[in-house]
Amino acid sequence: MRMLHTMLRVGDLDRSLLFYTEVLGMDLLRRKDYPSGRFTLAFVGYGDESDTTVLELTHNWDISHYELGSAYGHIALGVDDIYTTCAAIAAKGGKVVREPGPMKHGNTVIAFVEDPDGYKVELIQISAPG
Known part of the structure; x- marks a missing residue:
């Protein structure tokens, strides 16, 4: 499976x-x-x-907006260089809603972007920036 x-x-x-x-x-x-x-x-x-x-x-086709509700969390993507990735996303008009940095209760470096419908996408640094 x-x-x-x-x-x-x-x-x-x-x-x-x-x-x-x-x-x-x-x-x-x-x-x-x-x-x-x-x-x-x-x-x-x-x-x-x-x-x-x-x-x-x-x-x-007949619906142009959805209420996201309180159950949805996010999609997560692993990235090699979170700072460069966020800068590139912003340069292309993407909305970075949480700048890169360590998560609140740990050391993992994360950021969040938002898609056009308001869905959150978490970016997670998967290796040391180079």
Whole structure:
């Protein structure tokens, strides 16, 4: 058994695809419209779905906004240089909502960015910056 994907509902698929591909550097792996159901699925990620967990963006055509609720936490991405990554994200118009630094009760260096729908994405320093 392995994890295949995580799904997020998005209000504007094109805006979300720009964020995940242009700002976070993911690849659009596949996209399909389902006219009879009035929705589109787009899968993005950093590798092929056959061996990498990916993100499914679901756009229901008649809904442009979702309430995120209090149960959602975040998606986490490991990065080699969190400071350079955050600067690049900000330069591309991404919203850094927590600047890089050690987590409150530990030494792990983290930051948070926010996608166009308000979903949080945690960046975690996976190696010593070089």
